[in-house]
Structure formats: structure tokens, C-alpha cells
Amino acid sequence: MPVNLAPPNPDQLLPVKGIALGVAEAGIKKANRKDLLVMRLGDKARVAGVFTQNRFCAAPVSLCKTHLGAGKGIRALVVNTGNANAGTGEDGLNRARRTCGEAAKLLSCAEEQVLPFSTGVILEPLPVEKIIAGLPAAVADLKENNWFNAAQAIMTTDIVPKAASKQISLGGALVTITGIAKGSGMIHPNMATMLGYVATDAAVSQPLLEAMVRHAADRSFNCITVDGDTSTNDSFMLIATGEAGAAEITDGASREYAALRDAVVDVAQMLAQAIVRDGEGATKFMTIAVEGGASGAECRQVAYAIAHSPLVKTAFFASDPNLGRILAAIGYAGIADLDVDKIKLYLGDVLVAENGGRAASYQEQDGQRVMRESEIAVRVVLGRGAAAATVWTCDFSYDYVKINAEYRS
Amino acid sequence: MPVNLAPPNPDQLLPVKGIALGVAEAGIKKANRKDLLVMRLGDKARVAGVFTQNRFCAAPVSLCKTHLGAGKGIRALVVNTGNANAGTGEDGLNRARRTCGEAAKLLSCAEEQVLPFSTGVILEPLPVEKIIAGLPAAVADLKENNWFNAAQAIMTTDIVPKAASKQISLGGALVTITGIAKGSGMIHPNMATMLGYVATDAAVSQPLLEAMVRHAADRSFNCITVDGDTSTNDSFMLIATGEAGAAEITDGASREYAALRDAVVDVAQMLAQAIVRDGEGATKFMTIAVEGGASGAECRQVAYAIAHSPLVKTAFFASDPNLGRILAAIGYAGIADLDVDKIKLYLGDVLVAENGGRAASYQEQDGQRVMRESEIAVRVVLGRGAAAATVWTCDFSYDYVKINAEYRS
Numbered sequence: 001m002p003v004n005l006a007p008p009n010p011d012q013l014l015p016v017k018g019i020a021l022g023v024a025e026a027g028i029k030k031a032n033r034k035d036l037l038v039m040r041l042g043d044k045a046r047v048a049g050v051f052t053q054n055r056f057c058a059a060p061v062s063l064c065k066t067h068l069g070a071g072k073g074i075r076a077l078v079v080n081t082g083n084a085n086a087g088t089g090e091d092g093l094n095r096a097r098r099t100c101g102e103a104a105k106l107l108s109c110a111e112e113q114v115l116p117f118s119t120g121v122i123l124e125p126l127p128v129e130k131i132i133a134g135l136p137a138a139v140a141d142l143k144e145n146n147w148f149n150a151a152q153a154i155m156t157t158d159i160v161p162k163a164a165s166k167q168i169s170l171g172g173a174l175v176t177i178t179g180i181a182k183g184s185g186m187i188h189p190n191m192a193t194m195l196g197y198v199a200t201d202a203a204v205s206q207p208l209l210e211a212m213v214r215h216a217a218d219r220s221f222n223c224i225t226v227d228g229d230t231s232t233n234d235s236f237m238l239i240a241t242g243e244a245g246a247a248e249i250t251d252g253a254s255r256e257y258a259a260l261r262d263a264v265v266d267v268a269q270m271l272a273q274a275i276v277r278d279g280e281g282a283t284k285f286m287t288i289a290v291e292g293g294a295s296g297a298e299c300r301q302v303a304y305a306i307a308h309s310p311l312v313k314t315a316f317f318a319s320d321p322n323l324g325r326i327l328a329a330i331g332y333a334g335i336a337d338l339d340v341d342k343i344k345l346y347l348g349d350v351l352v353a354e355n356g357g358r359a360a361s362y363q364e365q366d367g368q369r370v371m372r373e374s375e376i377a378v379r380v381v382l383g384r385g386a387a388a389a390t391v392w393t394c395d396f397s398y399d400y401v402k403i404n405a406e407y408r409s
Numbered sequence: 410m411p412v413n414l415a416p417p418n419p420d421q422l423l424p425v426k427g428i429a430l431g432v433a434e435a436g437i438k439k440a441n442r443k444d445l446l447v448m449r450l451g452d453k454a455r456v457a458g459v460f461t462q463n464r465f466c467a468a469p470v471s472l473c474k475t476h477l478g479a480g481k482g483i484r485a486l487v488v489n490t491g492n493a494n495a496g497t498g499e500d501g502l503n504r505a506r507r508t509c510g511e512a513a514k515l516l517s518c519a520e521e522q523v524l525p526f527s528t529g530v531i532l533e534p535l536p537v538e539k540i541i542a543g544l545p546a547a548v549a550d551l552k553e554n555n556w557f558n559a560a561q562a563i564m565t566t567d568i569v570p571k572a573a574s575k576q577i578s579l580g581g582a583l584v585t586i587t588g589i590a591k592g593s594g595m596i597h598p599n600m601a602t603m604l605g606y607v608a609t610d611a612a613v614s615q616p617l618l619e620a621m622v623r624h625a626a627d628r629s630f631n632c633i634t635v636d637g638d639t640s641t642n643d644s645f646m647l648i649a650t651g652e653a654g655a656a657e658i659t660d661g662a663s664r665e666y667a668a669l670r671d672a673v674v675d676v677a678q679m680l681a682q683a684i685v686r687d688g689e690g691a692t693k694f695m696t697i698a699v700e701g702g703a704s705g706a707e708c709r710q711v712a713y714a715i716a717h718s719p720l721v722k723t724a725f726f727a728s729d730p731n732l733g734r735i736l737a738a739i740g741y742a743g744i745a746d747l748d749v750d751k752i753k754l755y756l757g758d759v760l761v762a763e764n765g766g767r768a769a770s771y772q773e774q775d776g777q778r779v780m781r782e783s784e785i786a787v788r789v790v791l792g793r794g795a796a797a798a799t800v801w802t803c804d805f806s807y808d809y810v811k812i813n814a815e816y817r818s
Contacts, residue, residue, distance in 0.1 A: 055747040056740030056765075087736040089750075089766030122733020123767050186720055186737065227719040229734070230741035310636040310719070310805075311595055311813055318814035324531020325638070327496040328595065331465030332639035338464040341498075357498025358532050396719075401807050404720055405727035
């Protein structure tokens with residue numbers, strides 16, 4: 001069951017002026033479930049995105065990059081679940097192109113103005129005819145107040161739909177930021193998560209929008225892991241429709257840029273953490289904070305070594321303070337000149353280890369108390385510098401094995 | 410249950426002249442089980458070892474390096490299970506020293522001539538008084554024909570004791586090589602495995618013995634993974650007692666050196682593969698062979714990405730040919746300029762993927778047939794060069810989670 005994650009309240013998901021969403025049941029993998037989403041953008045909208053660094057990136061990821069690079073402006077996004085269109089070669093690219101072409105006809109724009117996204121099983125042909133047959137219903141459903149249904153339509157093994165909204169005042173205008181994401185397994189984003197979409201009605205220049213999406217990804221989707229598997233389809237898109245009436249942001253040093261950027265980070269973090277809370281089989285939510293490092297990179301390296309360790313994750317599942325496993329993970333993280341005598345390890349507020357061994361003050365019952373909680377903070381102080389990094393992850397349970405052993409059945 | 414791994418036949422484990430083994434029940438963690446092993450070496454014996462690269466290496470690992478470096482010759486090895494003496498700081502070193510000192514008294518040698526080894530829970534004080542109290546019984550049990558009991562005495566979560574023997578003719582003399590190993594979880598050796606000991610009665614010069622142990626480790630214990638967790642206590646020791654009557658090997662280019670080296674590799678590989686077959690919760694044994702790489706390092710990188718992927722491992726557990734997960738792992742292995750169109754993926758004898766997508770000849774039923782077997786070969790051809798690497802691993806089952814959630818209870 002998801003860890004402290006309720007479905008979003010549809011009434012609290014704020015529409016974003018200039019973006020309409022429509023969903024449909026295309027029957028791609030299973031009957032009677034929404035599996036197709038169309039997002040239509042207004043004329044002033046700008047889009048920036050970051051994508052998986054998996055070399056076996058999916059056909060829609062390749063096509064997204066081509067269409068974004070074409071510079072004609074993006075007018076629509078089409079997302080299907082049930083099939084990833086990854087590991088599908090040239091034929092997969094053609095099927096993604098056909099999806100864009102058919103959507104473009106329905107929306108009266110060019111094929112290059114449509115971005116395609118897919119998620120689901122890898123290495124199977126995209127059922128493009130079913131998608132094309134479902135597009136008219138999705139287009140007929142287009143409306144601004146449709147974010148909750150959109151969040152549902154992009155789910156695969158997710159139990160809970162993921163969406164978040166925020167409003168800020170920007171130069172006197174009220175600006176909205178709303179986002180949705182999906183993901184539960186194959187989660188170790190490297191540039192972005194499985195699928196994440198954040199839209200705002202603020203106006204932002206293209207270079208600043210691109211800087212903002214990278215900034216937000218590095219503080220949200222790039223800080224989570226469920227199982228250490230980087231997906232072939234990770235995509236995180238930031239959309240600025242420019243229809244809130246706020247002046248366009250063109251200065252990266254401005255207060256307005258910082259305010260919008262921070263609000264986008266907030267929404268992206270809520271979505272990224274929701275993915276971990278709904279991680280396959282998750283029963284605990286862990287925050288792994290590493291500080292005192294010589295660089296942010298080495299802090300992330302240590303945090304991910306802990307977050308990826310199946311031994312650490314099963315100990316958390318069991319609420320067992322078998323904390324030597326965390327020390328072992330720190331030790332094999334790959335920092336060649338790490339001085340273990342300088343390291344401090346905290347579990348919640350409890351000092352567990354220092355001077356290369358167990359802290360004199362540590363008592364098993366204190367570790368046990370923290371371990372029983374559903375949200376657990378692990379803090380590692382490296383004693384090497386001033387850099388820090390935080391990673392969010394979940395535990396490893398019987399249900400993770402069950403979900404992934406039965407994924408295709 | 411272990412995958413195609415029977416306990417060794419005690420009668421087929423050949424004694425090695427010049428090394429006697431004794432076991433005892435010291436009651437370190439559990440009552441009524443052998444948990445202490447002493448190995449006594451003859452006067453001519455030489456020892457070389459490789460150790461974990463985990464920065465949180467255990468106190469006995471540090472002390473082993475010191476004692477090997479002291480150059481006084483090694484006369485005994487003492488191994489306890491139930492406690493790793495890792496993450497124990499200066500106090501842990503003192504306890505390891507006391508173990509060596511007490512063993513030295515009983516065996517009439519110097520403290521520096523004893524090598525200590527520990528395996529078990531990390532971050533808890535070594536119960537050194539229990540070990541010292543158990544030493545006399547282990548010493549009283551010393552005999553050359555005692556390898557099976559020794560293999561049992563070093564087990565922790567292992568289900569099956571691991572031992573192997575081999576004889577070769579070396580310059581007219583019959584030479585024996587016998588080894589034991591333990592390990593089941595926290596297996597991703599980086600220089601060596603949890604604990605492995607291979608002894609021969611051949612005579613080998615110290616520099617060649619050191620070259621041989623590294624050579625064997627790189628072809629055996631350094632090619633396996635169960636869960637990707639590198640232990641704090643990994644140690645692989647090669648002992649040459651020099652008592653077979655064969656001439657001392659002093660030339661690294663000699664036929665004798667190559668023959669002995671290859672026999673040591675054979676024994677080490679049998680032990681390393683036994684560890685994977687007895688991997689925690691294992692139901693399948695997988696050989697991941699990557700060839701056509703630009704370097705051995707990148708082949709290992711790809712092989713380990715596949716072997717570590719929880720998604721790949723749960724698919725094998727389920728006998729589900731969800732082979733896109735293997736492509737995804739190849740894609741995120743970290744080879745920046747990998748051309749996915751050149752890759753071929755085989756499952757057993759079945760070509761699964763080529764030209765960036767599913768092979769035209771591939772049929773689900775063929776993949777299904779291979780997946781149902783208990784021993785499965787995955788072969789990846791990178792199409793970049795002539796280098797190759799092989800890694801052995803096991804699947805990821807409910808029992809892995811169960812064993813590690815309940816490890817300390």
C-alpha cells in the first residue's frame with residue numbers, strides 16, 4: 001500500500017489557462033480503463049523537457065527530441081499507457097509518427113507540433129490502430145478542468161494517481177502550476193521520471209524554460225529511486241502557456257524567475273515523492289540525506305548506494321535496525337579515500353555510528369523505535385566538506401517481488 | 410532452495426598435506442552449531458590473499474593485511490561466524506588481536522602469524538570471550554581430513570556447505586587443491602567473496618602465489634553477484650603448503666605455473682558458482698555473457714547492470730520472458746556511445762533482439778521455453794570490439810525478502 005499517499009482531491013487540482021486535457025479508453029492492454037491522454041496547448045505555449053539517458057530510449061522519446069528541435073512550437077501531447085514502444089526499432093518510430101500525424105489532423109496542426117509519450121511493456125509493437133481509434137474520443141473530452149482524469153489515464157502499476165497544484169503571485173498576476181506524474185517500478189530516473197508533466201500559465205522565454213526544467217528535475221525526479229532501474233521512457237515536460245496575464249519572464253536573475261522556479265520545484269518534488277510513496281510494494285518512505293561531502297556528486301553516490309541496497313531495503317521492510325548494512329553500503333559506494341572514522345550515521349534523531357563503529361550512546365531500542373515509523377530519515381555526515389544531497393526511496397517487500405513476477409500476467 | 414547444488418561428498422574432499430583443520434561450537438550467535446574454525450599450516454606454507462574494497466572493511470580484514478605484511482610467515486587462520494566484527498572501530502581491532510594472540514599461544518607461534526576472519530552481523534561487538542573459550546576444542550579437533558566440517562563451520566545463511574577438490578600432476582608429483590567458501594547474501598565481491606579458502610600442497614614462490622590469487626579471484630569470486638551488496642568482510646585466501654614433494658614454482662612463464670593456476674581457477678569457480686546457486690532465495694542460476702565489447706570493463710559493466718536489476722531478477726523468478734527489461738538494463742549500463750542497433754540479445758539459443766528491436770524470428774513460446782529452465786544463459790553481443798566478460802547470478806524471489814527481513818530474528 002502507498003505510504004501516506006492519498007489520491008489528490010479533484011477539486012484542489014487547479015486548471016491552467018491555455019491547456020486542455022482529454023482522456024479515452026483505447027483498450028491498449030486492458031479493457032475498461034483510461035489509457036490515452038491528449039493535452040492541447042494554446043498558441044503562446046512553450047514546452048521544455050528532459051528525457052531518459054537510457055541508450056535503449058523509446059521511439060517516442062527520440063521523436064519528442066526531434067519535434068522539440070524542429071522549433072515549430074508544440075500544440076499537443078499524446079500519452080498512452082500499456083505499451084512503452086521501446087526496443088521497437090524503426091517500426092516503433094513509424095508507429096509513433098503515425099500517432100502524431102493522426103492527432104495533428106484532429107487538432108489542425110502539423111505532425112511536428114505533437115509530442116508522443118508511451119509507457120508500459122518494452123519490446124512489444126505499439127498497437128497504433130487502437131490508439132488512433134481512441135484519439136477522437138480523447139479530443140472530444142478536452143477541457144481545462146480535467147487534471148484528475150489525466151493523472152488516472154497515465155497510470156500503469158501505480159495504485160494512486162499523482163497530481164499537485166500550487167498558485168503564486170507573479171508581478172501582480174496570479175499564476176497556477178499544476179502537474180501530474182506516473183511511475184511505480186523501473187524507477188531510477190536519469191534526467192527525469194517515468195512520465196511527469198508540469199504546466200503553468202506563466203509566460204517564460206524558451207531558454208529560461210529549459211533551464212527551469214533541468215533545475216526542477218535535478219531537485220525532484222532525479223532524486224528518487226524505487227529499484228535502481230532507469231526506464232527507457234522517462235520524460236519530464238514543463239509547459240508554460242503564458243495565459244495568466246503575467247509579464248513574460250526573460251531574465252534568469254529576476255525575482256520572478258526564482259519564484260516560479262521554486263514553485264515548479266515544489267510541485268515536481270511532490271510528484272516525485274508521490275512516485276516513491278507509491279513505489280511497487282512500498283511500506284516505508286525513506287529520506288536519505290548525505291552531507292559534509294567534498295562534492296554533490298559523491299553525496300549522491302553514497303545516498304544511492306544506500307537507497308539501492310536490497311539488504312538495506314529489506315531491513316527497513318522488516319523494521320529491523322540492522323544498521324550495519326547501511327555502513328556497508330556507505331563503504332562500498334566507491335569513494336576511494338573515504339575516512340570511515342569521520343563518518344556519523346543518524347537514524348531519525350538517533351546517532352547510530354561514529355569513529356568507525358557503533359556510537360557509545362546507541363541503544364537497540366532507540367533504533368527500533370525509529371524503524372517502526374512509516375517515514376524514516378537516514379542522515380549521513382561524511383566529514384569531508386560542505387556539499388550535500390538528498391535521495392528519496394522506499395523499502396523492498398514481498399509485494400515488490402509479487403508485482404514484478406506477475407507484471408505481464 | 411539451492412539451484413542444482415548438492416552438498417559435497419565428504420569422501421571426495423581430498424586432504425592437503427601440511428594443513429590441518431579443527432572446528433568447534435563456540436556459541437557465538439546460536440547454540441549447537443559449529444561456528445569456529447582453526448586452520449594450522451605447516452612450516453613451509455605460504456599464504457596470499459585478496460580482500461574487500463569496502464571502505465568500512467572489518468577489523469579482521471585490516472589485521473589480516475597487517476599480519477600478512479609483517480612477513481613472519483603465517484602458521485594459522487581462525488574463522489568465526491555469527492559476528493562480522495565490522496563497523497566496530499578500534500575496539501574491534503583489539504578483539505581481533507586478542508583472538509590471534511590466544512590462538513598463537515595454543516599453537517606456539519607469534520600473534521602476527523595468525524590471520525583472523527569473521528562473518529555475520531555488522532555493527533555488533535565481537536563476543537571474543539566465547540571465541541577464546543572455544544579455541545582449545547577447535548585445536549584439539551585439528552586433522553588433515555576435516556574439510557567437510559570446516560565448510561560447515563563457516564556457513565551463515567548458506568543452506569549447503571561449499572567445498573571442492575582437484576588433483577593434478579605437477580613435474581611428476583601429485584598435487585592436491587582443495588577449497589571451501591561461504592556466502593549467500595551481501596554478495597557482490599570486489600576482490601574476493603565473503604570467505605573463500607583454497608589450499609594446495611604445491612610449492613609456489615610468494616610473488617607467484619600473490620599473482621595467482623588475484624588471477625583466480627578475477628575469474629571466480631569477482632564474477633558473481635547475488636544482491637549487489639559488497640560485504641565488509643570479503644576475503645579469499647590461497648595457501649600453498651609446499652608438502653606434495655613437487656619442485657617449487659618460481660617462474661611465472663612455466664608450464665607448471667599455468668597448470669596449477671588453471672586448477673586453482675577451476676576450484677575457485679566451482680566455489681564461486683556454488684555461492685550463487687545457494688544465493689539467498691535463489692531458484693535459478695543465470696550466466697550473463699557479454700561479448701563484442703571495446704573492453705573487458707565495459708562488458709562487465711553491462712553484465713552487472715543486467716545481473717543487478719531487480720526487474721530482470723524477478724522476471725527470471727517468474728519464468729516470464731519479459732525481456733525488454735534486459736534491454737533496458739543494457740541501455741542504462743552507462744556506455745555513453747552504445748549503438749543499440751548493433752546489439753544482439755540471446756536467451757539460451759534463442760535470438761531475442763537485434764537492430765534495436767525484437768528479432769523478426771523471435772516467438773514468445775521460444776523465450777518461454779528457455780525461461781522455464783533452472784539454468785539460463787543470457788548472451789549479449791555488443792558489436793563494438795573483441796572483449797568479453799561473464800558474470801554469474803541468481804534470481805530474486807519472495808524468499809530473498811523473507812530471509813533478509815528476518816535475518817537477525
